[in-house]
Amino acid sequence: MRTTVALTVLSFTVALVFGTAVAAGRVSPVRPLRWAGALWVEIVRNTPLSVLMVMFFFGFTKFGVIYPAFTSAVIVLSAYTSAFVAEAVRAGINTVAGGQAEAARALGLTFGQTLREVVLPQAFRSVVGPLGGLFIALIKNSSLASLLSVVDLTEAANRLTTDTAQPVPVFLGAAGAYLLLTFPSGAVIAAIERRVAIKR
């Protein structure tokens, strides 16, 4: 259980940071950045997470990239989630009235400053919902770390099944444990959403 929580929290933090960076790249005036961002999102979003996990852990060793199982899982989960975060944040940025950015330029703010001080704070208020959904999805996606033999909730259930030969109760228990994580998370996210909602 602890491992699942650790995986989720770590991966989400990294994904948030990296995903926002990718989103910023996609709306920036620098064209190579826009292309790189689009490429990242398209490739990562459209590859199954299980394939990414196994490919990174087993396949990348041929390029000399070897990380222990937990680290590899965090890397892959972060990368995967960051693509979705990037899209959500980009959508949020686009909802901020164009006049804001123009006014910022008129005041002499650079692109970076515009983003950080003006656009992103407003964008994030409308993005809390989708980001919350991604967090819950990540709780569930973390189960794929079991492919790399990381002892998270799912792998613990797998091993218990080997010992007891009773798959149904064991996996029902695992499902229950995941619900214990997702339901409260959903409630917290909804509360945050209400507090930061833009009063229109």
Next chain:
Amino acid sequence: MRRPRRLTTMVVASLSLLGLAACGSDDDPAVTPDTTGDGGNAAPQHAAGTTMAELQSAGSMTIGVKFDLPGFGLRNPTTGEVEGFDVEIGKLMAAAVFGGTADEAGEKVKFVEAISANREPFLENGQVDLVISTYTINDARKQRVGFAGPYFVARQDIMVKASDTSINSVEDLNGKNVCTVRGSTSEKNVRAQAPQANVTLFDLYSQCAEALGDGRVAAVSTDNTILAGLVQARAAQGGDPFKLVEAPFSDEPYGIGLAKGDEAFRTFLNDRLEEIFANGEWAEAFESTLGQLGLRTPEPPTVDRYSDVAAAPTTTTTAAPTASSVP
């Protein structure tokens, strides 16, 4: 309106063609005279209602084997066919069901991949008729499936990099990273005999071998026959060679898995196993597969005709999917 009528005619025509084709393939093999069968296996007659009779009239059977284990079940990438000792045993069993030589009967067998964790679910669901997949017989499994055999007894051993001299027995595994396959008796034995070992579990032995080569784990432990195949595969692939520690612990009797409770089929398979032990077909199958890995042909084992144990107290018959199959 003419168009709907033409469509209907086409649909009816194609359906009847399909029906005729299906009927055509039902030709009872027992009707075809076959005088070239060996050991009197020409057109066997099975008692009505038994699994053997059903399979014979269906004209095909499905056997779950490994696809990635040299010597036992390895899919040849050029021909697409699976080869190995388990496959040969499967063909020999099929010859008793359908008649004819092992190779002829083998044509009627559909071999599918049965990774360790899927063996019980496949039999419980009826997805396969038999599982011949380095399937160790033990009491826990007897609660969910039936076993004919054993047809081979392997022993569990340890594989390390050839340059590693620190691991010489199962106790040396304590405190080290050991890899084996999820859901196997190898996993249980390692946890029992080296409780302080750090066990890494994957779905496939080939993944364990890769992990050893990459240095993620210090050792791989499973049956010595499986390890011999992995050592040989590594030698062919290049890279640091592996070696067997040669400190065997635990006996691994391999059995033919079938649906629990099918006593007639189990007796049939056990009879057939004793037949091939005696008439040299078993030794032949061994030599052509495991013998090629450098293993000496041992004496055939003794069949264990145990009386069926009570089923585990679960009331459901659906099997839970393995977590690793979630996309």
